[in-house]
Every structure is written in C-alpha cells, then in structure tokens.
Amino acid sequence: MVEEAKSRCEAVMNTVETSSLNPSCKRTLLRLIQSELSFLSRFSSTDFPPNPEPSISLNIGHLEAVVHILQHPNISGVSRVCKTIISQPATQNGLQKGAHVDIVCTFDGNPVWFIVSDRNPKYISWHDQQDSSQKSLKNKGLRSKIHLLLEVAHSSVALKPTSIIFFFSNGLDKFTHEKFLNEFKPIDIGSKFSNFDINFSKEIVGEWIDVVSRSYLQASVFEIKIDCPPVTKEPLVTNPIKATHVNINTSFDSLLSQMTSPNNEDYINFDTTALIAIVSGISNGGTQNLLDTPENELKSRFKGNTEFVISQVMSEIKDPIHVDIGNVISGRKVIVCENVFEEFKDLVLMCGGINEKLRAGELLKHVMVVKDNPSIRMMSLPTTRKLALKNKIVFGTGDYWHAPTLTANMGFVRAVLQTGMSLFTFEHRPRALTGD
Incomplete structure (x- = not known):
C-alpha cells in the first residue's frame, strides 16, 4: 500500500508540474503532494500487512x-487551490469564520467554488460527531460544513461564487444523499463529469507509464446556487464609426460573419487589444510589405517598437490571428463597453492608416456596445498600478455580463488571479496598428 501510494504521489506531481496552472496554485499543490510523500517515506511496505482497509490515513486520493x-x-x-476562504466582514465579536475550498475558478463561465471529497461514503457523516464526553465536537458533519460554506460565500465580495459545487469521488450513501437533497435542494450535475476520466502517469527511463487510471463514474456531483443580483443586459444606443465600402480581405470578412449572432445569449467581451488585433495591417495581409520595408524606415515609423512589430509579423505568418480569434468567438455575440469603444476609436483615428480605419468601421458594425458596468466583485479589488481602474471597468463589465474577456493584457489578468479572484478570459497574441 505504501509503495503504491508513493507512486501515485509521483504521478500526480508529474501531472501538476506539466499543467498550465498559475505558479501560486502549482506551488500549493506540489507542496501538499510533497508533504504526503514525506509522510509516506516514514513507512515501508512491511510496516503494514495486506488489508483491504488502509491502516494509515492517506490524502493522495483527495489530491x-x-x-x-x-x-x-x-x-x-483557477485562482486558488486548497485554501481557506475567510468570511467578510468579521462577526460582531471581531471573529472571522473560515471555510476550506479546494478550487476557486470559473466553470462554464461562472465563478464557482469546488469542494472535493475522496472519502469512503460510510465515513461521511451528515451530523456532527461529539466525543465520548459530549462536551466537545469531534468532527463536523457534512451538514455543518455546507452551512459554513454558504455563510462564507454569501459574505464574500471579490471571491463570491455564483455556486458551490460538491464533488464526492466515491458517491454518498443513501441516508446522506437524501438529507443533502432534501435540505439544500442541490442540482445534480454529474452528467457534466460522467465522460471525463484521467490517467496519472510518471516517467521511468524516458518512458511514461500509467500509474493510476481513475474512472469517476461513481462520483456524486451537486451544485448549490448562491443568490446573486440579476444581470440587466441592455445595449447602448450608439452611433458607431460610419464606414464606406471597403475591399475586405477574406479572413477579416470570415471573422465578421462569425460575429453575427443576433439570437445568441452567449457573450464574449472584447478589450481594446482585441479590436486592434482584428483591424491591424499585420493581421490583414500586410506582413510581406512590412518585411520588405527598409530597416531605417521601420525604425523611423515604429521607433523603439520596431522589434516588437517584427515579432508580431513573424507570429502572424506562422499562425494567422483571425483564425485563432474566430475559434474563440465560437458563435458568441461580441460586446464592448463604452470605455473600450471610445478608446478604440481614438487610437484608430490617431494611429491607424486609411485601411485600418475602414476596417474599424466595419468591425464596430458587428459589436454590441454596452454601458460601463463593472461587477461588484471586480470593483471590490483595490485600485493599484497593476489593477488600474480603467482595466477593472473593462474586465469587470465582462464579468458582470458573465462573459469571458478576450485580451492581450495578461499582466492585469495575472494581477487579478493573485488576489484570489477567478476571472474568465481568453488570451490573444498582440498586434499593433501599422498605419496601413
């Protein structure tokens, strides 16, 4: 059992190390796995006889x-893993309650908390367990834990979820299952996880072997909705830049056609970088022209940004950005807030060439302009150099609409995640206006 558990730890560690998690979350998971490995290293396989029941407490299944x-x-x-969320504000006696949350992230575009249990169902108690003297609490039951989570969730601002999702790897027994359903009326979302299994592997002499192949078909997955204010989705009455006929290149025209979804209720929020990337001369057939331009002329035009522009040209040749953005849009209706709308117009007017201006006019015919209306949780974050008010308004408006934001501004995204708040975004590669 011990050697098997060690192998499982090493396999999960390999999976985490190669994941795209942010550094903070990755460090937390690796620390927990290493702690489990250190604990297991105190034992040998001969310390415990073969037994269907584990004789030492293992956390690897939970991880x-x-x-x-x-x-x-x-x-x-994903902004936090395996952390305690503290209630805000403190209670009348100055105390703050805390609840353990396994994952703070967005799921299906909404901010959620995940609570994970890998325990045997017979050891998941619904009621609190008292010690033999009945004077103190031995273990909190599931009911008390859920009430605490709901209390902390309702009191949160920046980290407030729209729902809490409970993932019981090995299911629940009939009694606990019925109590959970009757008291909290959760939604069964097990179907969203039924076809999702995973293999944990580790490398041995240059080859990867599967150590654990877990199927979570027996898992019980429930969602409890958290009361959130309704979202009013009304476009502004605006007068976009008027454009005359333009000979649009094929990829630009194809991208605009994907943005025409009048009856779609799925939205994607564009920041200014996304709009610029779409109309840039680099993205619209101007790569060879820029490569053919003498270096001294490029330096005169782009000053200290010449290398940055050329790197974008090479990126465009390798992977056209209209294709990438088209894949992200995926039938969503595009929204932009007032702040982005005005900034984009000003930048194109000041830096754009005649073709870039014409493309901007065509593009703005295909977006829905909405009021600057950032979410409460976004505006609860402190305004700092890295969390500038302008960006909080742009990304917060997308958050209010429960829409992902398409952006190249990953510095702001990282700053938000460092606060512990989850944020739904898509990254695109930057593109500059070239005067095309």
Whole structure:
C-alpha cells in the first residue's frame, strides 16, 4: 500500500508540474503532494500487512480528485487551490469564520467554488460527531460544513461564487444523499463529469507509464446556487464609426460573419487589444510589405517598437490571428463597453492608416456596445498600478455580463488571479496598428 501510494504521489506531481496552472496554485499543490510523500517515506511496505482497509490515513486520493477536476475542459481562471476562504466582514465579536475550498475558478463561465471529497461514503457523516464526553465536537458533519460554506460565500465580495459545487469521488450513501437533497435542494450535475476520466502517469527511463487510471463514474456531483443580483443586459444606443465600402480581405470578412449572432445569449467581451488585433495591417495581409520595408524606415515609423512589430509579423505568418480569434468567438455575440469603444476609436483615428480605419468601421458594425458596468466583485479589488481602474471597468463589465474577456493584457489578468479572484478570459497574441 505504501509503495503504491508513493507512486501515485509521483504521478500526480508529474501531472501538476506539466499543467498550465498559475505558479501560486502549482506551488500549493506540489507542496501538499510533497508533504504526503514525506509522510509516506516514514513507512515501508512491511510496516503494514495486506488489508483491504488502509491502516494509515492517506490524502493522495483527495489530491488526485482535485487535479482531476482542474483538467476539466470547462474550467478556467483557477485562482486558488486548497485554501481557506475567510468570511467578510468579521462577526460582531471581531471573529472571522473560515471555510476550506479546494478550487476557486470559473466553470462554464461562472465563478464557482469546488469542494472535493475522496472519502469512503460510510465515513461521511451528515451530523456532527461529539466525543465520548459530549462536551466537545469531534468532527463536523457534512451538514455543518455546507452551512459554513454558504455563510462564507454569501459574505464574500471579490471571491463570491455564483455556486458551490460538491464533488464526492466515491458517491454518498443513501441516508446522506437524501438529507443533502432534501435540505439544500442541490442540482445534480454529474452528467457534466460522467465522460471525463484521467490517467496519472510518471516517467521511468524516458518512458511514461500509467500509474493510476481513475474512472469517476461513481462520483456524486451537486451544485448549490448562491443568490446573486440579476444581470440587466441592455445595449447602448450608439452611433458607431460610419464606414464606406471597403475591399475586405477574406479572413477579416470570415471573422465578421462569425460575429453575427443576433439570437445568441452567449457573450464574449472584447478589450481594446482585441479590436486592434482584428483591424491591424499585420493581421490583414500586410506582413510581406512590412518585411520588405527598409530597416531605417521601420525604425523611423515604429521607433523603439520596431522589434516588437517584427515579432508580431513573424507570429502572424506562422499562425494567422483571425483564425485563432474566430475559434474563440465560437458563435458568441461580441460586446464592448463604452470605455473600450471610445478608446478604440481614438487610437484608430490617431494611429491607424486609411485601411485600418475602414476596417474599424466595419468591425464596430458587428459589436454590441454596452454601458460601463463593472461587477461588484471586480470593483471590490483595490485600485493599484497593476489593477488600474480603467482595466477593472473593462474586465469587470465582462464579468458582470458573465462573459469571458478576450485580451492581450495578461499582466492585469495575472494581477487579478493573485488576489484570489477567478476571472474568465481568453488570451490573444498582440498586434499593433501599422498605419496601413
């Protein structure tokens, strides 16, 4: 049992190390796995006889389940793992309550908390367990834990979820299952996880072998919705830049056609960098012209940004950005807030060439302009150099609409995640206006 558990730890560690998690979350998971390995290293396989019941307490199953969920395709914006969330504000006596949350992220585009259990169902108690003297609490039951989580969730601002998702790897017994359903009325979302399994592998002499292949078909997955204010989705009455006929290149025209979804209720929020990338001469057939331009002329035009522009040209030749953005849009209706709308117009007017201006006019015919209306949780973050008010308004408006933001401004995204708040975004490669 011990050697098997060690191998499982090493396999999960390999999975975490090669994941795209942010550094903070990765460090937390690796620290927990290493702690489990250190604990297991105190024992040998001969310390415990073969037994269907584990004779030492293992946490590796819980960590496997957490990492399993983190790889779900609908999860993004992971900001915290295996942390305690503190209630805000403090209670009247100055105390603050805390609840353990395994994952803070976005799921299906909404901020959520995941609570993960890998325990045998017979050891998941619904009621609190008292010690033999009945004077103190031995273990909190599931009911008390849920009430605490709901209390902390309702009191949170920046980290407030729209729902809490409970993932029981091995299911629940009939009694606990019925109590949970009757008291909290959760939604069964097990179907979203039923076809999602994972293999944990480790490298041995240059080859990867599967150590654990876990199927979570027996898992029980429930979602409890958190009361959130309704979202009013009304476009502004605006007068976009008027454009005359323009001979649009094929990829630009194809991208605009994907943005025409009048009856779609799925939205994507564009920041200014995304709009610039779409109309840039680099993205619209101007790469060879820029490569053919003498170096001294490029330096005169782009000053200290010449190398940055040329790197964008090479990136465009390798991977056209209209294709990438088209894949991200995926039938969503594009929104931009007032702040982005005005900034984009000003930048194109000041730096854009005649073709870039014409493309900007065509592009703005295909977006819906909405009021600057950042979410409460975004505006609860402190305004700092890295968390500038302008960016909080732009990304916060997308958050209010429960829409991902397409951006090249990953510095702001990282700053938000460092606060512990999850944020739903898509990254695109930057493009500059070239005067085309």
